[in-house]
Amino acid sequence: MSAAPGALEALIDALRRLPGVGQKSAQRMAYHLLQHDRPAARQLAQALGHAEQAVRHCARCHTFTEAEVCATCLDPARDARQLLVVETPADQAALERSGSYRGLYFVLMGRLSPLDGIGVHDIGLAPLLQRAQDGVVDELILATSFTAEGEATAQAIAQALRPQGLSVTRLARGVPVGSELEFVDLGTLAHALADRR
Amino acid sequence: MSAAPGALEALIDALRRLPGVGQKSAQRMAYHLLQHDRPAARQLAQALGHAEQAVRHCARCHTFTEAEVCATCLDPARDARQLLVVETPADQAALERSGSYRGLYFVLMGRLSPLDGIGVHDIGLAPLLQRAQDGVVDELILATSFTAEGEATAQAIAQALRPQGLSVTRLARGVPVGSELEFVDLGTLAHALADRR
Numbered sequence: 001m002s003a004a005p006g007a008l009e010a011l012i013d014a015l016r017r018l019p020g021v022g023q024k025s026a027q028r029m030a031y032h033l034l035q036h037d038r039p040a041a042r043q044l045a046q047a048l049g050h051a052e053q054a055v056r057h058c059a060r061c062h063t064f065t066e067a068e069v070c071a072t073c074l075d076p077a078r079d080a081r082q083l084l085v086v087e088t089p090a091d092q093a094a095l096e097r098s099g100s101y102r103g104l105y106f107v108l109m110g111r112l113s114p115l116d117g118i119g120v121h122d123i124g125l126a127p128l129l130q131r132a133q134d135g136v137v138d139e140l141i142l143a144t145s146f147t148a149e150g151e152a153t154a155q156a157i158a159q160a161l162r163p164q165g166l167s168v169t170r171l172a173r174g175v176p177v178g179s180e181l182e183f184v185d186l187g188t189l190a191h192a193l194a195d196r197r
Numbered sequence: 198m199s200a201a202p203g204a205l206e207a208l209i210d211a212l213r214r215l216p217g218v219g220q221k222s223a224q225r226m227a228y229h230l231l232q233h234d235r236p237a238a239r240q241l242a243q244a245l246g247h248a249e250q251a252v253r254h255c256a257r258c259h260t261f262t263e264a265e266v267c268a269t270c271l272d273p274a275r276d277a278r279q280l281l282v283v284e285t286p287a288d289q290a291a292l293e294r295s296g297s298y299r300g301l302y303f304v305l306m307g308r309l310s311p312l313d314g315i316g317v318h319d320i321g322l323a324p325l326l327q328r329a330q331d332g333v334v335d336e337l338i339l340a341t342s343f344t345a346e347g348e349a350t351a352q353a354i355a356q357a358l359r360p361q362g363l364s365v366t367r368l369a370r371g372v373p374v375g376s377e378l379e380f381v382d383l384g385t386l387a388h389a390l391a392d393r394r
Contacts, residue, residue, distance in 0.1 A: 007244070007251040008261050008286075014244035015215075017237040019229045025217060027287050032216045033245070034252050034261060035306055040214040041249045047204070047211035048230070048242035054204040055231050064205050064231060089205075090224050109232055 008034070060131065063089050063107040072105060079103045083132055084141040085157060087111045087150065095143065103141070106131055111144055111153040120156055132161055139167045146173060205231070259324065260286050260304040269302060276300045280329055281338040282354060284308045284347065292340065300338075303328055308341055308350040317353055329358055336364045343370060 008030060015026035033041040057063070058070035065071075072078065082103025086092050092105050110123045132140055140161055144150035158168045173191035175184050184192075205227060212223035230238040254260065255267035262268075269275065279300025283289050289302050307320045329337055337358055341347035355365045370388035372381050381389075 007248040007263055011244040011248040011252075014237070014241040017234065017240065018212075018226045020222060020225070024287075028217070029215045030248070031285055031287065034248060037214065038249055040211070041245045044211040044214065045242045045245035045249070047208040048238045048245075051204040051208040051227070051231060052235055052238045052242070055208075066204055088228060090228065 057109070058107075061105045061107055062109055062127065063092060063105065077102070080136045081138045082141060083137045083139070084143050085128065085154075086143050087145060087153070091143065091145075103139075104137075108144070108153070111149050112156060113149050114152075123153065125157065125160060128157065129160060129164075132166060133164055137166065139169060142168065142170045146171075254306070255304075257328065258302045258304055259306055260289060260302065274299070277333045278335045279338060280334045280336070281340050282325065282351075283340045284342060284350070288340065288342075300336075301334075305341070305350070308346050309353060310346050311349075320350065322354065322357060325354065326357060326361075329363060330361055334363065336366060339365065339367045343368075 011030045011033075012023070012026045015021055015029050016023060018026075021029070033044075054066045055064050056066070058065045058067075058073055060069050060073040063070055063072070079102050082101075083106055084095065084101060084103055085106045085108060086095065087108050087110065089107055092107055095101050095105075106128050108123045108128070110118060112118060112120065112123060131137075140157070142154040142157060144153045144157075154170060158170075162168050172195060173188065174195060175181065175188060175192045181189070208227045208230075209220070209223045212218055212226050213220060215223075218226070230241075251263045252261050253263070255262045255264075255270055257266050257270040260267055260269070276299050279298075280303055281292065281298060281300055282303045282305060283292065284305050284307065286304055289304055292298050292302075303325050305320045305325070307315060309315060309317065309320060328334075337354075339351040339354060341350045341354075351367060355367075359365055369392060370385065371392060372378065372385060372389045378386070
């Protein structure tokens, strides 16, 4: 069929491997790139090739970086006694934007998800254990998501690290800033009441 | 910031140029590709590069093809007296899947959209005029979308081509197969009633 030559079909197949992109979106993307924005196609091909070659994990905190150790881990102005554990670089970026944290990070690059076959050994628990016992870190702040999987991950980390004499804390649960109480879910309200200060 | 090195930022920026992809989706895609599916990143980079080089427009019908003239236009089994006008290769593919059309196509690769600054000269009206007057085509079937823009496009084509002595028809408007009348919109019902047969 003329509407689906080899190169176009291959492009649609490759776009479908992106998360959240189905057949129709992939078709629309391929059509847009080839008909209206070929420079974007070239730019994306180059960016993919370069990132795939250049981006690796920081040897200390596991986040994405192009160097052996990332700039945050190398920053002498940051408080090396605090280590904050997040699931992804996007979570780390959100915390950085809040401007309220000056310690260091450890990025799990995942979370426990037994249903998807992701167990304790598949997330970087051994490297985190090693990292947390450098003799400088004295507080581990667990900032995994407040979902069932994120809570299970935090639980597993706390169990592994409390025996090492580290103070292990968790981000506060409570009512989001700007919320009207009426519309806050009951579990959050219960936590906000229990953790009142 | 360590979480956003150059290559990763460049990849997120490039992904954002895809239609329907915002900052969060682009971050999620980049994270997925780099953390979980680097082969997909390589595959997509190659497919983009290849398609960008290889895919061009059929000299006769303007659809995407890798040859000078696409396979549909070259197919001697198709009825060259009918020329069906669609907006995109995806529309053409949908009609092909219906299995009910054996004539040839012309793909506009767009439609009139005055609000976006897309006028009569930006869609391939001149090539269509030329294509339709090859002496073989005797019926032009307008299969642009049944939206305000698609209707305006069909109108403009009909005005340009009726004087050339061609029979110009439009896909039937009516109740979709499988619909319950109760849930069909009033405009469609009015058309279905007016065009009853």
